[in-house]
């Protein structure tokens with residue numbers, strides 16, 4: 001612990017940095033929202049930054065904070081990181097005083113001061129489930145640095161509109177954020193998406209459960225202009241990322257394939273083989289009249305209970321029409337070769 005502390009000992013804060021808090025401070029506050037002071041206000045932020053916080057928050061604390069020094073947020077010499085700015089307070093807001101502080105708090109000197117027994121400690125801005133601050137305020141703290149690139153579509157996205165905080169997916173006080181790993185990501189999502197967890201445990205699935213694939217290979221979780229937060233402009237294009245052979249062009253196309261894979265396939269998991277929404281023949285007979293190819297086991301005389309129709313051998317239309325996604329064979333018009 002002392003080692004890390006030494007690193008920050010004496011790194012007095014640079015009050016001169018004009019910083020994005022100014023932008024934050026200017027926006028009109030919602031009820032219950034903190035008004036964050038100017039980063040140049042010497043009464044608001046602690047003078048010694050992280051060193052002050054680490055006096056009380058160390059490895060023995062209920063919530064060990066040190067691991068953050070093993071993350072990209074604390075890469076030394078990277079001027080873009082929180083530790084090159086107001087350190088812990090870049091994310092957690094001022095440890096001294098902010099505009100929500102009452103007169104009594106002011107007299108006590110804010111979160112970092114000693115409090116008398118039984119007296120509440122003025123709270124810091126916190127994140128995730130335990131936070132009392134509005135989600136929008138929490139997310140603003142992260143967006144001051146992460147608004148561009150993949151968060152371009154965040155505002156107005158499904159997760160933003162449903163008040164999902166950055167911290168409900170991301171952990172920043174751990175060496176490796178689980179949501180950024182194939183093994184750790186699904187559990188983060190399943191915390192809220194229970195139905196999808198059930199889907200991914202069905203017999204036919206995309207191999208997310210085995211750590212081979214991630215939700216984020218198909219979804220842009222920070223926002224997307226496509227329905228269901230898909231990564232590509234259409235559902236089919238999302239599939240073609242990995243199933244390029246189904247894109248064609250085919251000499252003999254099968255109309256529904258070019259239109260929408262989800263006519264026949266579920267994206268996550270299915271009780272039917274090959275992620276199918278239904279099994280053939282019913283799958284096919286949603287569109288194709290059973291008139292030519294009967295759908296029940298009639299005998300050649302047309303009576304039930306006799307020799308099954310050849311068209312229903314093993315219940316499969318694909319036994320004969322094997323090129324259900326399209327054919328490039330000169331005589332593949334019936335999708336049989």
Ligand code: HEC
Pocket residue numbers: 050053054057063065068073082083087088089090091092126127128130167170171172173174
């Ligand atoms: C990049 C932004 C960021 C920085 C920098 C940061 N934190 Fe945090 N902190 C968070 C988030 C987000 C959480 C919520 C838990 C999580 O995501 O790991 C949190 C949680 C905490 C908690 C736990 C609160 C609780 O609910 O029990 C404490 C204490 C804390 N941080 C202290 C610190 C200290 C001390 C520093 C500086 C050494 C620091 N933090 C730096 C973002 C940050």
Ligand code: HEC
Pocket residue numbers: 046049050052053054055056057088089092094095111112113114120121122123124125126
């Ligand atoms: C004098 C000791 C002390 C100092 C200094 C201190 N904290 Fe705390 N902090 C606490 C205690 C104790 C709690 C537990 C909550 C409580 O008792 O109200 C806490 C809670 C927190 C929480 C959880 C949210 C809350 O307010 O309950 C965060 C986040 C936090 N501290 C961050 C910081 C940061 C960042 C700094 C440095 C600017 C800091 N603390 C400095 C004692 C301290």
Ligand code: HEC
Pocket residue numbers: 072073078080081082085090091127141142143144145146166167170172177180
């Ligand atoms: C002061 C600016 C700043 C703030 C505030 C900030 N970050 Fe970062 N963050 C960075 C920088 C810089 C990086 C490293 C980017 C890189 O290396 O390309 C980073 C990296 C990340 C990464 C990628 C980590 C990895 O291992 O690849 C995540 C996730 C992240 N931040 C989430 C958050 C969240 C959540 C918050 C709010 C609690 C937050 N950040 C607040 C500057 C910031």
Ligand code: HEC
Pocket residue numbers: 139142143146149150151154159164165166167168169170179180185216219220221222
């Ligand atoms: C629904 C879960 C979820 C939420 C909410 C979320 N993220 Fe992410 N984030 C992810 C996943 C998954 C990845 C890795 C894959 C990717 O980039 O799409 C990621 C990657 C990142 C990265 C590193 C790679 C990159 O895209 O630059 C940063 C930084 C980041 N998120 C910041 C944020 C911020 C800031 C917020 C809040 C405004 C946020 N995230 C909200 C799940 C989430």
Ligand code: HEC
Pocket residue numbers: 158159162164165168169179185188189190191192193215216219221227228229
């Ligand atoms: C804190 C809860 C929470 C977490 C964690 C979370 N989500 Fe969501 N997500 C929601 C809510 C709420 C909605 C909107 C209502 C709904 O569709 O269920 C949503 C919607 C979605 C949608 C559908 C969007 C649409 O337009 O229909 C997708 C896709 C999605 N989330 C993917 C993910 C992925 C992938 C992860 C993990 C990286 C994740 N979510 C983590 C709460 C969460």
Ligand code: HEC
Pocket residue numbers: 186189190193196200206208213214215216217218219228230235238262267268
């Ligand atoms: C192979 C690509 C793919 C993967 C991997 C994937 N999804 Fe999806 N997801 C989709 C598609 C496509 C849709 C849209 C379905 C539709 O509109 O018919 C969708 C829809 C959703 C929805 C909206 C509701 C619904 O079920 O239609 C949620 C929520 C969701 N996915 C969450 C997740 C989560 C969580 C994971 C990871 C555990 C995940 N997805 C992995 C492709 C994928």
Ligand code: HEC
Pocket residue numbers: 204205206207212213217218235236238239240241242243261262265266267273274275276
């Ligand atoms: C990120 C790559 C990726 C994307 C995107 C993707 N898939 Fe897959 N798909 C896979 C992998 C990997 C498998 C498993 C292959 C195996 O087990 O041999 C698979 C298997 C399948 C299977 C066969 C499942 C089984 O049980 O045999 C179907 C059907 C399928 N995908 C359809 C789709 C559809 C539809 C989409 C678009 C919504 C899609 N895939 C998007 C990678 C992807």
Ligand code: HEC
Pocket residue numbers: 236239240243246247254256257258260261262263264265274276280318322324325
């Ligand atoms: C008309 C229904 C239908 C549509 C639409 C459809 N598929 Fe299929 N797909 C099937 C059937 C049926 C099977 C099983 C084939 C078998 O049993 O031989 C299958 C199997 C698969 C497989 C696993 C076996 C293989 O051929 O690799 C993948 C991957 C696949 N489909 C991807 C896609 C993609 C991607 C799309 C959209 C471009 C799509 N499918 C559209 C009916 C369809």
Ligand code: HEC
Pocket residue numbers: 254255256263264280283284285286287288317318321324333334335
């Ligand atoms: C969503 C509706 C839909 C579904 C489901 C569907 N098809 Fe088709 N199929 C079509 C359409 C539309 C055509 C083009 C019709 C035409 O050209 O007369 C077609 C054409 C065909 C053809 C070529 C017909 C010809 O006269 O050239 C065959 C064979 C075929 N489908 C077999 C299947 C099989 C086998 C399945 C099940 C795995 C299936 N279809 C599922 C809509 C569908």
Ligand code: HEC
Pocket residue numbers: 280281284285288292293294295310311312313316317318319320321334
């Ligand atoms: C035993 C092989 C076989 C099976 C099984 C089979 N078909 Fe066919 N199907 C054919 C042949 C051969 C043709 C071409 C008939 C012709 O040219 O007169 C055909 C033609 C078609 C056509 C084109 C329309 C037409 O009458 O020419 C459609 C659509 C079709 N089948 C759908 C299906 C569906 C749906 C199933 C499952 C219920 C199915 N087939 C099962 C052999 C089969």
